[in-house]
Amino acid sequence: MITVSPHRLATMFVEVADTHSPEFDVVEFLQMLADHLAELVPDATAGTLLAGPQGRLHYMAASDETTKLLELLQLEKQDGPCVDAFHQREPVINTDLQSAAERWPQFAPHASAAGFRSVHAFPLRLREHAIGALGVFGTTAGAFDDTDLHIVQCLADVATSSLLYRRSIKHAEGHAQQLQTALDSRVLIEQAKGAIAQAHNISVDQAFTLLRAYARRTNQRLKDVARQAVTDPNALPGLSSGDSTT
Numbered sequence: 001m002i003t004v005s006p007h008r009l010a011t012m013f014v015e016v017a018d019t020h021s022p023e024f025d026v027v028e029f030l031q032m033l034a035d036h037l038a039e040l041v042p043d044a045t046a047g048t049l050l051a052g053p054q055g056r057l058h059y060m061a062a063s064d065e066t067t068k069l070l071e072l073l074q075l076e077k078q079d080g081p082c083v084d085a086f087h088q089r090e091p092v093i094n095t096d097l098q099s100a101a102e103r104w105p106q107f108a109p110h111a112s113a114a115g116f117r118s119v120h121a122f123p124l125r126l127r128e129h130a131i132g133a134l135g136v137f138g139t140t141a142g143a144f145d146d147t148d149l150h151i152v153q154c155l156a157d158v159a160t161s162s163l164l165y166r167r168s169i170k171h172a173e174g175h176a177q178q179l180q181t182a183l184d185s186r187v188l189i190e191q192a193k194g195a196i197a198q199a200h201n202i203s204v205d206q207a208f209t210l211l212r213a214y215a216r217r218t219n220q221r222l223k224d225v226a227r228q229a230v231t232d233p234n235a236l237p238g239l240s241s242g243d244s245t246t
Contacts, residue, residue, distance in 0.1 A: 001148045002040055009151070012036045016155060019162040026050070026163070026182040027189065028222050031061035031212075033134065033159050037152070038063035043139045047071040049082055050124070050132040050163075050182070057086060057132065058183060065204050066114050067137055073110055074135075080107035081121035086133040091153055092121040094143045117141045122153050124160040131160060185223040192226035196239070214239050 004012075016033060030048040037046035047062035049071060057075055062068035074080030081092040081104070097116055100108040111119065116137045124132035134156055144152070189211070196207035214236055215225040228236055 001042065001142050001144055002151055003042055004040055009040075012040070013155065013158060016158050017162055019166045023221055024166055025185060025221055025223060026166075027060060027185040029159075029162070031222070033155075034061045034063045034067075036155070037134065037136055040152070040155075041136055041138065041142075041148075043142065045137050046134060047082070047137075048124075048132065048134045049075070049086065051086065051130070057083065060132070060182065060186060065208075067135075070107070070111055070114065070116075070137065071135065074107055077106035079104050080135075081119050082133040082135045085121035085123045085135075086130050089123045089125050089128065089130045091123070091149060092119070093149055095119050096141060111137065115139055118143070120144060120152070122156045124156055124163070126157070126160050126164060131163060134159075185226075188223055188230060189226045192229035195229050200239075210239055 002009075016036065019029065030050065034046040034048050038044055045063045045067040047067045047070065048060045049057045050060045051057050059068065059071050059075060062071055070080075071082065074083050081095060085092045095103075095118065097108050097112045097119055100119075116139055118138035118141050120136040120138075122134050122136075123130045124134065136152070189208075192211055193204050193207045196202075196211060197204045200207070200210070202210075211225060211229060212222060214220075215222045217238075218225070225236065229239075
């Protein structure tokens with residue numbers, strides 16, 4: 001089912017393992033992870049959740065707006081594959097959403113109505129400790145084989161190690177402060193997406209694509225560009241001229 005080249009797969013693992021930059025940002029990192037997963041699995045989108053100090057999951061990133069809403073629905077209802085993967089610390093794979101209403105009565109009907117057919121979820125875990133979960137949502141009934149399962153869980157495990165490494169070197173700041181900073185960044189990015197969408201009369205997904213492309217083109221952190229966009233969405237020169245497919 002996974003169709004990317006070995007070279008591209010190796011690059012993904014290197015990028016997920018690289019957290020040494022002083023400009024490291026948790027939300028941008030988890031957004032990258034979601035985008036990599038959406039690229040890795042054909043006809044799929046992906047989202048990531050991260051746990052706070054009290055073990056409560058929070059939405060962090062998704063490869064598109066529909067998936068974001070599904071992740072938020074799971075958190076609101078405490079019902080769905082990512083919630084199960086996190087609490088059970090085991091993958092949830094190859095689930096046909098059309099027959100999953102009994103298992104997830106709140107989540108499955110909404111996911112099916114949104115056009116998804118299959119779902120897989122993986123814990124962000126280190127041994128017996130889980131810090132979050134990621135979900136892969138397919139628009140076809142494609143199934144993971146043992147190799148696919150191993151690759152995606154390994155990618156999730158590397159991401160977990162990367163996050164825990166950053167958490168350990170930032171220990172003086174405290175875990176609660178780090179999570180609050182990440183949540184504040186997420187709120188700012190959501191506000192920026194809405195401001196740009198309204199200013200340019202485009203969809204929220206298109207607005208996010210423009211925002212990220214502009215941040216990359218100008219070598220700025222996503223949250224810094226988002227802050228500018230919230231202040232004045234028309235004040236970013238060349239924002240709408242970027243490649244909307246980036």
